[in-house]
Amino acid sequence: MNPVVLAVSLMLILSLARVHVVFSLIISAFIGGMVADIPADTILAAFPDAGVSAPDAILKLKYLVKVFEAGIADGTTTALSYAVLGAFAVAISYSGLSQAMANLIIARAQSGKGTGIKWLIILALLAMSIMSQNLVPIHIAFIPLIVPPLLLVMNRLKLDRRMLTCVITFGLVCTYMFVPYGFGDIYLNKILMANIDKFGKPVGMDISGVSIYQAMAIPALGMVAGLAIAVFYSYRKPRHYEDLPVEGAAEKIVVKPLNIVIGLTAVIAAFLTQKYSGSLILAGLIGFAIFMVTRVIRWQQADTIFNNGIRLMSMIAFIIITSNGFAAIMNASGGIEPLVQESVAFFGDNRSLVVLTMLVIGLLVTMGIGSSFSTLPIIAAIYVPICAHMGFSPLATVAVIGTAGVLGDAGAPASDTILGSTMGFNADGQHNHIKDSVIPTFIHYNIPLLIAGWIAALVL
16 A cells, blocks of 8 residues: 555544644654655664664665654744744733723624624624734634624624634634735645745746735635625524623723834734745744833733643644644655556646545545644645645646645544634534534635635646
């Protein structure tokens, strides 16, 4: 059996069996590497002082460890970016900036009536979810601030929480898939483009002139279509909820006007730093430093807040690091090239089936892992050579791999995007994670994304 197919299949099985994704990646990577037919000369070249003419299983395992550790190093920059951004997100919440935005929305909602306030809530949640990926990069941290206090108002308006879950999911996912700032910079530039460039150079694929916006526009429109269907058709009818006690609302921060100004200054400074330096790490550190220098965050609090921020993003960072090690072993296993040749031979010139297969596999991998950011390093090592052999343009290659990575983030039970929505809307115990979060987002986004990604790969 092809070692790459074996490793990916095993990783999916372990993940779906609720084995932690980091362990799933490590176990499947080494099993795939051990069954791979790696040339003896390659292994011996890595250990010139081994003193043997033929490598045994122990030496092969040592070689795989070496390859895995080298692959891990490739993911450290992205992981550190996530950690620093998490610290900046917590600092923003301490400034009261996100609380002020929540208070404004809640006040308007509680004093409004009818259709106008319904659309205010929908648009406010959409705007907050979009901004949480770039302008105010706090990811899902805004949900417990805003959603639980609004549940009674939503009940009065009989707003279907499944629709609102789709609204938030659109803002969280479509934004990082299409806008290359904040989390979008990590997904699009540091992971997607970097991995395609890494695996594309050996097969003669040059992506230097590719526009992210042009490549991902059609998939983004697919998500827009899914959002429109959810809001205007699937969940447009009133839904009744009981007025039950709301638990789990986030602790409120005292809002001070000066701190709000400082918070906005830090956000703008971080945004401009990222834009002109290209470093998300530097942007996060500068934003955090502004809060410290202005004493919004006191020196005694700095360690605690920074640690809380790192903890907020640490799981995704660890998965990203591990998935890079997984991809490195898959690349070293020698199983990618035969897989490419077999796939090309099987499909022939049928690009439609090739694209459909790649997108479905991307959906399965992300559903198993729960993170688009972690899926890309795994599938890029396989998909880039296939796209090159099939004659796909660099633009189409970016579109199909970028979409394959996103597929499954909406609708994955383990996705932090979906878990965050459930955490907010289930504060009174009336929102089921699977029925009200997973299934609605899976249907309304994965199906349109698959169709849109398939079209984009064929027309670009």
